[in-house]
Amino acid sequence: MGLCYPVPVMEFDTHAVDPSEQRATIVIAIVASFLTPFMGSAINIALPSIGAEFHMDAITLSWVATIYLLTASVLLIPFGKWADMHGRKAVFLTGTFVYSLASLGISLVFSTWLLIVLRGLQGVGAAMIFATGMAILTSVTPPSRRGRILGVNVAAVYLGLSLGPSLGGVLTQQLGWRSLFLLNVLMGTVIIVLVLTRVRGDKPEVKHGSFDWLGSVLYCSSFVALLHGVSCLPSRYALFETAVGALLFGVFLRFEAQSANPIVELSLFKNNTVYAFSNLAALINYAATAAVAFLLSLYLQDVLGMSPQNAGILLVVQPAVMALLSPIAGALSDRMEPGRVASLGMALIAIALASFTVAGNDTSIRFVIVDLLLLGAGFALFSSPNTNAVMSSVERRSYGIASATLGTMRLTGQMLSMAIVMLIFALKMESGPPPAQQTEAFLVSMRIGFAVFSVLCVGGIFASLARGRLR
Numbered sequence: 001m002g003l004c005y006p007v008p009v010m011e012f013d014t015h016a017v018d019p020s021e022q023r024a025t026i027v028i029a030i031v032a033s034f035l036t037p038f039m040g041s042a043i044n045i046a047l048p049s050i051g052a053e054f055h056m057d058a059i060t061l062s063w064v065a066t067i068y069l070l071t072a073s074v075l076l077i078p079f080g081k082w083a084d085m086h087g088r089k090a091v092f093l094t095g096t097f098v099y100s101l102a103s104l105g106i107s108l109v110f111s112t113w114l115l116i117v118l119r120g121l122q123g124v125g126a127a128m129i130f131a132t133g134m135a136i137l138t139s140v141t142p143p144s145r146r147g148r149i150l151g152v153n154v155a156a157v158y159l160g161l162s163l164g165p166s167l168g169g170v171l172t173q174q175l176g177w178r179s180l181f182l183l184n185v186l187m188g189t190v191i192i193v194l195v196l197t198r199v200r201g202d203k204p205e206v207k208h209g210s211f212d213w214l215g216s217v218l219y220c221s222s223f224v225a226l227l228h229g230v231s232c233l234p235s236r237y238a239l240f241e242t243a244v245g246a247l248l249f250g251v252f253l254r255f256e257a258q259s260a261n262p263i264v265e266l267s268l269f270k271n272n273t274v275y276a277f278s279n280l281a282a283l284i285n286y287a288a289t290a291a292v293a294f295l296l297s298l299y300l301q302d303v304l305g306m307s308p309q310n311a312g313i314l315l316v317v318q319p320a321v322m323a324l325l326s327p328i329a330g331a332l333s334d335r336m337e338p339g340r341v342a343s344l345g346m347a348l349i350a351i352a353l354a355s356f357t358v359a360g361n362d363t364s365i366r367f368v369i370v371d372l373l374l375l376g377a378g379f380a381l382f383s384s385p386n387t388n389a390v391m392s393s394v395e396r397r398s399y400g401i402a403s404a405t406l407g408t409m410r411l412t413g414q415m416l417s418m419a420i421v422m423l424i425f426a427l428k429m430e431s432g433p434p435p436a437q438q439t440e441a442f443l444v445s446m447r448i449g450f451a452v453f454s455v456l457c458v459g460g461i462f463a464s465l466a467r468g469r470l471r
Contacts, residue, residue, distance in 0.1 A: 022140045024198040026149065028191060029137040032096065033153050034160040035187050036126050039103075039180070040068075041164025041319065044293045045312045046177040048301050053177075054112045058425050065294060066418045067116050071123030072130065073411030074223045078216040080131035080404020081263040085211060088132040088139075088400060093195050095128020100188030107181040130411070134403035138391045146392060147338070151330015151384040159323045165293075169312020212263045215256055219263060222248035227412070230419045234426065265401060274339075274393040275402070277467035278386055279409045281342065284460035285382055286413025288453040289349060291421045292356075292375070295446050300368075303361050303439055317369055321376025326384045333385035342389070343464040345381025348374055350457035356450040360443060382464075389467065417453070424448050 043050075043065065051061040083091040102122035109115045134153070141149045171179045225245030232238035256262040269276045293315065300311040333341050352374040359368070387406065394402045428445040429438050 021199060024194070025136060025140050028194050028199065029133050030153050030156040031187075031194070032092070032129055032133050032191055033156045035184070035191065036099070036129060036160070037157045038160035038164045038167075038187075039122075039184050040065075041160065041293060041315075042168030042171075042180045043164075043177075044297045045165045045168045045308055045315065046172045046180060047294070047297060049172050049177045049308060050115075054115070056112065058429060059422060060112065062294075062418060062422050062425070063116055064119055066415065066422070067120045068123040068126070069290075069411050069415040069418060070224070070227055071120045072127045073227065073408055073415050074220050075124060075127035076131050076404045076408040076411060077219065077401065078263055079128050080135070080400045080407075081216075082211060083128075083132045083135065083404075084397065084400035088136050089195065089199055091128050092132040092136065093192065095125045095132070096188050096191050096195070097125070098122075099125030099129060100185050100192070101125075103181040103184035103188065107178045107185070127407075130407035131404040132400065134387070134391065134406065135399040138399050138403070139396065143392065145334070147330040147332075147334035147384065147388040148327065149330075150387050150391065151327040151333075154330065154380075154384045154387060155323045155326040157383075159319070163316070164319075165297075165312035165315035167312075169307075169309040172312075173307060173309045210261060212256075212259055212261055215252065215259055215263045218248060218252040218255060222246075222252050223412075227415050227419070230416065230423075233419070233423050263401075264405075265398065268394065268398065268402075268405075272393055274389055274467050274469075277463055278339075278342075278389040278393070279405055281346070281382075281460055281464040281467070282386055282390070282406060282409040283413045283416075284456055284463055285346060285349070285386075286410050287416040287420070288353065288413075288456035288460065289375075289379070290414035290417035291449065292353070292453070294418065294421065295449060296368075298442065299359065299446060303443065304363070304365075314365065314368065315372070318372040318376040318379070321373055322380045322383075325377060325380035329381050330384035330388060333388045337469055338385035338389040339464055339467045339469070341385040342382045343461055345378045345383070345385075346457055346461045346464050348378030348381065350378075350454050350461065352378060353450050353454035353457060357447045357454070359446070359450075361439065386464070420452055421445075421449050424452075 047061055047064060050056070050064060056064075079091055079095075099122055102118050102125060105118045106115060106122070109118060134150075137149065137153055138146065168180055171177075171183070222245050225241050225248060227245075229238045229240075229242030229245055232241070253266070256264055256266055269279075296315060297311060300306045300314060301308065306314070329341060329345070352371050355367075355371050355374075390402055390406050391399065424445045428448070429441045
């Protein structure tokens with residue numbers, strides 16, 4: 001590795017953005033940051049209802065969540081590079097439109113596989129939003145206030161996560177799960193109108209070279225094979241697909257090293273320790289935590305017998321704490337080394353995950369609430385400082401690819417987290433009956449999952465500490 005921080009932070013261009021447009025852009029980016037996690041957390045609470053209507057087993061039901069993560073994670077980096085070269089506003093606007101259109105289709109669907117396909121299309125739109133939202137926000141924010149603004153943005157993410165289970169539970173119980181997607185259409189429409197009326201077109205940051213189409217194809221092919229293969233383990237076909245994906249990824253890395261205009265700037269990982277290890281810490285964090293809401297949603301409803309509404313209200317504890325503490329953690333990372341704050345957060349998450357390994361069919365609600373409080377505090381202390389470290393360690397021209405790479409770490413981690421759960425389900429549960437009819441097998445699976453996740457988080461602490469100093 002090279003120096004921890006070889007490139008100085010780019011100064012804020014005060015002439016590039018009008019103050020009123022700057023405020024409008026920040027509002028739009030924050031609203032968009034609320035939209036996608038809201039849907040992600042809301043659908044977790046609605047999964048048992050969706051599974052019951054379409055008569056899905058546990059594995060098929062998992063794909064309702066997984067296909068979205070797969071398509072979004074595969075396409076993030078190509079869209080991030082395209083946005084740097086051709087303008088971030090257009091990609092952001094297109095993504096919001098695709099996301100909203102897919103949501104409308106899902107609200108009308110009556111086929112299991114069409115539902116899963118439309119969830120994949122929703123992931124395409126989400127990839128465009130994820131690849132540009134953070135880059136747009138960073139580009140209009142001065143370095144001295146970046147941690148605070150990013151903290152507010154992360155708070156919006158967690159507000160979406162917090163309202164998702166509670167509002168999602170109410171809507172699912174009172175109006176049916178389809179109402180969640182109709183609400184998504186309404187929110188997406190509001191964002192589109194705001195972008196069209198309040199934000200001018202932006203100039204491309206990368207003004208030379210052509211888009212790396214071959215590299216994009218190699219990248220997407222390798223990621224699809226890898227992530228789908230891992231999610232379908234332990235079958236022989238999945239092992240073969242995973243091996244093919246690893247081979248294609250090796251070819252992709254070799255091709256990118258020789259490309260004049262690669263979609264992935266490998267030099268950022270080779271020469272920037274802060275950037276490399278901050279992204280690794282994000283990958284580990286999401287791989288260890290993304291499936292927690294999925295497991296707890298099934299646990300609270302199928303094991304403890306709670307209604308969707310009550311389960312949603314209980315699950316709001318974790319993201320509510322995250323929303324409350326994230327701006328504080330972000331501001332703290334403006335004043336002290338972000339890696340130290342993030343490492344403390346990762347340690348708290350590891351403790352909370354380990355505690356869930358003793359949960360059973362007689363566990364008290366108070367125990368669950370305390371663990372969710374601890375998880376929320378850990379998430380807040382990790383996410384804002386880690387995001388600040390990534391976005392502050394690159395030049396302005398690389399904001400798009402940095403945002404997309406961080407988003408890829410997040411979504412790939414989420415995909416791996418669900419893959420771990422699906423693998424455990426495949427090994428410990430029968431493929432036919434739903435989890436509610438396999439209580440003991442589900443509890444064993446859940447405990448194994450939380451044990452694996454807590455060990456991952458311990459490794460994440462070391463990755464977070466290894467990043468070196470940003471300042």
